[in-house]
Amino acid sequence: MVHFGRYIKAHHVPGWETYYIGYKQLKRRINECSKHAAEGSEEERQEILRRFSKLLDSQVEKIVLFFLERQGILAGRLQELRERTEYDPSDENMGTTISLVSERGSLIEAYRQIGKDLLDLLQYVKMNAMGLRKILKKFDKRLGVRLREHYLHTRINHPYSQLQQVLRQVGIGAIIATISRNLAELQSERWNSYSSFTLGNQIPKVIVPKEPIVKAIENEYQKLTKEASVLSFMASGFLLQPSDEELLETAEEIEYHPWSAYLNQLNTFLYMVNYYVIVPTSDEYAQLLNTPATVSGVVIGSMPLAATISAIIFTLWSNKSYKAPLIVSTLLLILGNLSYALALPLNSVWLLLLGRALEGLGCARAINRRYIMHEVPQSKIRAFSAAFVSASALGMTVGPALASALSSVDFKVGGMIVNYCSASGWVLGFAWILYLLLILILFKEPNKPHQMESMKSKEANSGPKEEDFGALAPLLGDSLNKEEDKTDESSRSFIDVLKEMNLPIQILLTNYFMLKFASEMLISEATLVTGYYFSWSSSTVGWFLGALGLTVLPSSAVVANYISNKFQERLIIIWSLILTIIGVVGNFSLAPFIRYTEVQYIISALVIFVSTNILEGVDMSLFAKMMSPRLAKGLFNCGFLSTEAGTIARALADGLITLVGRGGMANLLNFTMIPTLAITLCTFLFTWFGYYSLY
Known part of the structure; x- marks a missing residue:
């Protein structure tokens, strides 16, 4: 493998040598x-971190300022060429056709040369980004700390970030567009049309292939914009960061047990399947138990309502163990599904509601999140966080599809009825039994007691004060604070959250509440609305909801790879809110004046679902960037609060369906869309009010 320092030396642009990252000097440092860290005290180690971070800041500043300077030079050269190409074909001073053709060739070569210089600049940026990552990785490995993630997070997410100047190359995109457009014009329509005017159509029009230099530039540009990849975009919604103790620990990388991590992800998938599998059939199940169809709202909503309670319990329990709460969670889900299935033969709506409540109490998403953050190696956290989001999206798709696949089930076993409504309870009850066996056999409990003792001993030691280290404070956060009063961690975390709930955080949490309310309202009443207006079967509704779920990953990919690299997150949030409002308004029924059609419903549902999904991704991405270190730890962290906000929004939406449904099916759609529109409009106005506080 070629040494990276020698690689830079071999591939640098002549004359730019002093502007590349000082890789050799940084390695020497x-x-x-x-050496000093191994021999020095903890205070000296903190000073080393601070000085090395400042040294990296200086290197980044050198790279960024040179990048901006060269970008300005290229823009100036393009401006000069633009003035040369602005001509009037009737101008007598243009000279002969021969001089015109000569000028054209000169302009083409000039644009090509600028393209080559731009390619050099893009490769310069890429090489320095690689150097920075390698240096941070080397520093972590040699000193046994986790500086890389915190350095990148604190620097990239600062409102005056210099790293963002490199990763968000809006100006570069404009330069590429100018070169590409002008080269195309010079070789086709504009110049060919003038030549045809002077030579009498002797030159045939041709379609000009894309310039090789433009292809090369776009290739390189794509590589750079991949810095904000789908993986990073989706993982940002995880809203948890390594604790300060993890950042400073000198122990080796966490021992990684793959089977336990995979079973943790499987739990997320199965839970989401369990949540959405009843949506297509819940109204018919309620009717079979001699209750109104609109009781389905309470049936669906009882699960997230119970989950708000279990989230706190399981979060606290996971401080001591993962395996035990996962086993209890699985047992609750088994009992819940069996209760849901037995409600039909026993003709009890209360047993149905009890089953859903038990399933909600079995919600282990708080454990799933915490396991990924604390028991997966740092190098794999981003991948597992993105997989967590993907597993949730996949479960959202598989749940309704499974209900449709079971639509033809109808038989008796020993006098016990099993049909398309209760079959999902039996199937998922069996699935959770298999999962329980896998947990008992394959899941390995991490060595948490040892970790907890280690953390307690670190907290017991008094450390240097934050003000002693200045620039290091944003990097290491509370790890350098003096020991706080002896209050319990959960109370301290809640107080910190209240203090940190500034306007941007309030806006983002409000957005999250709104999007969950709107999407839950759409999904939960889908069977009722489509059944009343279009006579759709539960099977048709299931496949439709499954198709909606399939849009989650593609829309996230488009936003992550393209939209978020071209526009600010706050602008995407505003447009997502506008689209959601349009979708909600489009879903209103104007009958009897205008017939409510399937096309209207499908389009409005698609707009609401996709726009709220895009909003969730961008909202959580911005949330991860803007939250302080205090909001990333403790019981009441932002991940927990956002999950609770979403869960409460779901429960309220489902409860509202049942409440409004008492007025009759004819009014259900509009009477549920009115509060949805009101919440969406208020969220839009709140976001607009604090627009410039989001960065």
Whole structure:
């Protein structure tokens, strides 16, 4: 493998040598730091981190300022060429056709040369980004700390971030567009049309293939914009960060047990299947138990309502163990599904509601999140966080599809009725039994007691004060604060959350509440609305909801790879809110004046679902960037609060369906869309009010 320092030297642009990252010097400094860190005290180690971070800041500043300077030079050259191409074909001073053709060739070569210089600049940026990542990785490895994630997070997410100037190359995109457009014009329509005017159509029009230099630039540009990849975009919604103790620990990388991590992800998938599998059949199940169809709202909503309670319990329990709460969670889900299935033969709506409540109490998403953050190696956290989001999206798709697949089930076993409504309870009850066996056999409990003792011993030691280290404070957060009063961690975390709930955080949480309310309202009343207006069967509704779920990953990919690299998150949030409002308004029924059609419903449902999904991704991405270190730890962290906000929104939406349904099916759609529109409009106005506080 070629040494990276020698690679830079071999591939640098002549004359730019001093503007590349000082890779050799930084390596030398890492070697010096590792010696001092091994021999020095904890206070000296903190000083080493602070000085090395400042050294990296200086290197980044040098790279960014040179990048901006060269970008300005290229823009100036393009401006000069633009003035040369602005001509009037009737101008007598243009000279002969021969001089015109000569000028054209000169302009083409000039644009190509700028393209080559831009390619050099893009490769310069890419090489320096690689160097920065390698240096951070080397520093972590040599000193046994986790500086990389915190350094990138604090620097990229600062409102005056210099790293963002590199990763968000809006100006570069404009330069590429100018070169590409002008080269195309010079070789086709504009110049060919003038030549045809002077030479009498002797030159045939041709379709000009894309310039090789433009292809090369776009290739390189794509590589750079991949810095904000789908993986990073989706993982940002995880809203948890490594604790300060993890950042400073000198122990080796966490021992990784793959089977336990995979079973943790499987739990997320099965739970989401369990949540959405009843949506297509819940109204018919309620009717079979001699209750109104609109009781389906309470049936669906009882699960998230119970989950708000279990989230707190399981979060606290996971401080001591993962396996035990996962086993209890699985047992509750088994009992819940069996209760849901037995409600039909026993003709009890209360047993149906009890089953859903038990399933909600079995919600282990708080454990799933915490396991990924604390028991997966740092190098794999981003991948597992993105997989967590993907597993949720997949479960949202498989749930309704499974209900449709079971639509033809109808038989008796020993006098016990099993049909398309209760079959999902039996199927998922069996699935959770298999999962329980896998947990008992394959899940390995991490060595948490040892970790907890280690953390307690670190907290017991008094550390240097934050003000002693200045620039290090944003990097290491509370790890350098003096020991706080002896209050319990959950109370301290709640107080910190209240203090940190500034306007941007309030806006983002409100957005999250709104999007969950709107999407839940759409999904939960889908069977009732389509059955009343279009006579859709539960099977048709299931496949439709499954198709909606399939849009989650593609829309996230489009936003992550393209939209979020071209526009600010706050602008995407505003447009997502506008689209959601349009979708909600489009879903109103104007009957009897205008017939409510399937096309109207499908389009409005698609707009609401996709826009809220896009909003969730961008909202959580911005949330992850803007939250302070205090909001990333403790019981009441932002991940927990956002989950609770979404869960409460779901429960309220489902409860409202049942409440409004008492007025009759004819009014259900509009009477549920009115509060949805009101909440969406208020959220839009609140976001607009604090627009410039979001960055």
